[in-house]
Amino acid sequence: MKTTNPDRPVLLGVDFSSAPTRRKPITLALGSRHGAIVRLDGLQHFDTLAGFGEWLARPGHWLGGFDFPFCLPRELVRALGWPEQWLALMAHYAALPRAEIRELFAAFCAARPVGAKFAHRACDGPAGASPSMKWVNPPVAWMLHAGVPLLLAAGAELPGLQAGDPQRVALEAYPGLLARELLGRRSYKSDERAKQTPERLIARKDLVEALEQGRSVRLGLRLKLSHAQRDDLVADASGDRLDAVLCLMQAAWASAQPRYGWPADVDPLEGWILSA
Template sequence: MSDITVFGIDFTSAPGARKPIRVASGTRHGAVVRLSGLTALDSLDGFSAWLARPGPWVAGFDLPFGLPRELVAQLGWPTDYAALMAHYAAMSRADIRDRFAAFCDARPVGAKFAHRACDGPAGASPSMKWVNPPVAWMLHAGVPRLIAAGVHLPGLLTGDETRVALEAYPGLLARELVARRSYKSDSKAAQTPERLIARKDIVDALEQGRTRLGLRLKLSHAQRDTLVADASGDSLDAVLAMLQAAWAAAQPRYGWPSDVDPLEGWIASA
């Protein structure tokens, strides 16, 4: 069996030295995924340059790749994926926020946001959410750069099939292992011993292969210490996204159900 190069990317829409984009790189051989390195990208231009690396590789990106069809139809936006993303990228964040807020204001309490079909199975935030977490800005900053880099977005947009980009969601895999226990925070005051123990429990489970993905994570002692010590959880999230990509890389259609909406996309392993 040949090795597969895999990456996991913990994305942020406004990277900098204090909160960079985290990239986990690894290799899948059979049921083992070996972490080969963790790197930080402190700008969106650095992210674009990283995307240009030659394949073959499969990467899981922790950012939404699509918008809910219900929202798009209501706003009268293009229903072709490439045209929709071009339209979205051309808008300012202020304009997007105003359109989304008006959409939510017109809807009943408890059903303010529109959801994609994959949000429920993955337990993910709606991709139109602009605060806590601002995933709408992550889509706005990230997907146009994926498209500009010419990577392949399976089911959404054909590109260089040696460089495959998949939507990942680390929280889906983390919840399988520690349920609703919190394992990360960007706030120093909330970086508690309980969250450190939760990160340790996640890493232990990944090394032992105790997930439905059927993969075992191979780490050095130093890598294990790094994942547990990073209280922001960004390094661990990058590794979780890498494992989702490693699982999808070996599945027919990258694990997508047959009836996925080609406007909304799908989250790897949901």
């Protein structure tokens, strides 16, 4: 992996899938920061978890924003009697079959009142993110189950959670946080062909334009694209490439923040979402 400045990491944004395929791969955006400018240097795609894991394990110097949760809510963990130390919890969680996890999580939700079925991490509210225990629509519990073990196997560092190679730093990102700042509640993507409407196409154009013009007050950064890259991001109706770029922008913001932008009082089990 090459970078224009050996002292600066390559920046990554990852749109993740817990079951990637050729049609729906893991999408990796690579970029670099130059002051307040973030340049998109390229996109890569992985149609297997193993292939993505091999890429993560390669020697390199990067800082990445990954679109999947890095932990479960402490309330849930405590209720299930699972380990309350992050690494032990992740080892326990990764060893469980998903069918068993689904049963445990469904029973937890069934015992709770309507409107408060799921437990949440402290970062979910500020980020507007789905609870990390949710196993459908979107199945972020499976993304956690598949994604964190890849980072651990690769020896990456997860600041605040797990020490590792300081040249390869992984942080939790959430593209919806940045997209909502710039678009409000307008939808810009869908995996269903019938829902890939002209309105969503216009929303993607508006989102890309907002990123290029640096309209995010939260990040204070401007995206630099070629004409071909701009057309490619807008044309992807699934939004996967654009989501990877949104995560890239969050990683670029974190690269210049003390503690990568983590608040001082973050729960060391639950972690935090970039720029929340």
